[in-house]
Amino acid sequence: MKQVISRFFGVALAVALAVVPARAQSAAGDWDLNVESPQGAQTITMSLQLDGDKATGTLTSMVGTMPISGTVTGDKLEISGNLEAQGLNLLLGLTGNFTGDTVNGSMKVGDFGEFPFSGKRAVKTAAATPPAARASKTI
Numbered sequence: 317m318k319q320v321i322s323r324f325f326g327v328a329l330a331v332a333l334a335v336v337p338a339r340a341q342s343a344a345g346d347w348d349l350n351v352e353s354p355q356g357a358q359t360i361t362m363s364l365q366l367d368g369d370k371a372t373g374t375l376t377s378m379v380g381t382m383p384i385s386g387t388v389t390g391d392k393l394e395i396s397g398n399l400e401a402q403g404l405n406l407l408l409g410l411t412g413n414f415t416g417d418t419v420n421g422s423m424k425v426g427d428f429g430e431f432p433f434s435g436k437r438a439v440k441t442a443a444a445t446p447p448a449a450r451a452s453k454t455i
Contacts (some may be wrong), residue, residue, distance in 0.1 A: 342366060343388045343414050349435035351423050361438065362410075364388070364395075371395055375408070382408070393421060 347362040362384070364373040371388045374381050379401045386395030396409040404426075410433070412421020417437040424430045 343371070343393065343419075346438035346440075347419060347435045348438050349419070349433050351431050351433040353425075353431045354429075360433075362435070384408075384410075386410075388414075391415065393419060 344364050344366045347364070349360045349362055351358045351360060358377065361376040362373065363376070364371050366388055369387045369389045370385075371393075372383070372385045373395075375384050375397060379399065382397045382399050384395045384397035386393070388394075391414045393410060393412040393414060396407060399406045399408050406426035406428075407424075408426075409424040410421060411424075412419050412433070419433075419435045421433055422430045423433050
């Protein structure tokens with residue numbers, strides 16, 4: 317009977333440990349976002365760093381790069397930042413939900429409205445490896 321109970325708890329622990337990393341995947345990192353605006357689809361890169369629920373980072377688009385801050389609580393994203401471009405100062409706000417390596421939500425652009433966005437975790441490319449040093453022959 318002790319062996320049955322021991323095996324049961326062993327299997328239960330293994331299952332619990334396998335599930336925890338899937339839920340605990342961090343939203344930190346780089347994300348490629350597509351925003352559907354009246355001017356057409358806009359591509360934005362979001363870089364997030366997390367300290368607990370506190371999120372900081374940047375949004376980068378063809379207009380430039382701006383700092384952002386807010387929260388990521390569980391799978392919920394709430395961040396904002398000020399975009400200064402061409403004499404305008406617009407408050408941008410993103411709210412959304414993470415599901416694994418995807419994120420979906422809406423972006424509020426000042427008084428211009430709210431637009432849906434979707435995104436996925438940016439694919440990291442391997443850093444270029446410097447060519448091997450050429451062996452020199454000593455004569």
